[in-house]
Amino acid sequence: MTYGKPELNQIIQAFTDYTGLEPTPEVSQRRYASLLHNKLTKQDYKTMDLVHYAISIQTDRYAPKIASPKDLYYKANDVIAYHKRQQTMEGGAVSL
Numbered sequence: 001m002t003y004g005k006p007e008l009n010q011i012i013q014a015f016t017d018y019t020g021l022e023p024t025p026e027v028s029q030r031r032y033a034s035l036l037h038n039k040l041t042k043q044d045y046k047t048m049d050l051v052h053y054a055i056s057i058q059t060d061r062y063a064p065k066i067a068s069p070k071d072l073y074y075k076a077n078d079v080i081a082y083h084k085r086q087q088t089m090e091g092g093a094v095s096l
Contacts, residue, residue, distance in 0.1 A: 010048055011033040011051055015055070015069060019068075028070065029068055032069040033069040036069055039073070045080070050080070063082055064078040
């Protein structure tokens with residue numbers, strides 16, 4: 001079910017596509033998606049870029065494990081730090 005803000009629907013849909021299941025309970029996950037969006041916007045990060053990056057690194061052994069918007073809300077700083085560490089190890093510029 002999609003309703004409300006489109007950016008929240010995108011976050012929920014990204015995790016639904018990744019796991020094959022809707023994050024439950026729906027209301028709680030929407031709240032965490034909203035909190036995540038607000039937190040990242042205040043820190044000048046693009047929410048969907050971080051969501052897609054967090055999902056893309058799930059096969060990496062030492063990456064923070066993320067399975068829902070709630071997980072990403074609590075581990076957003078870990079994902080950002082992991083990204084910066086990876087970029088530094090590759091010798092590239094850090095941008096997310």
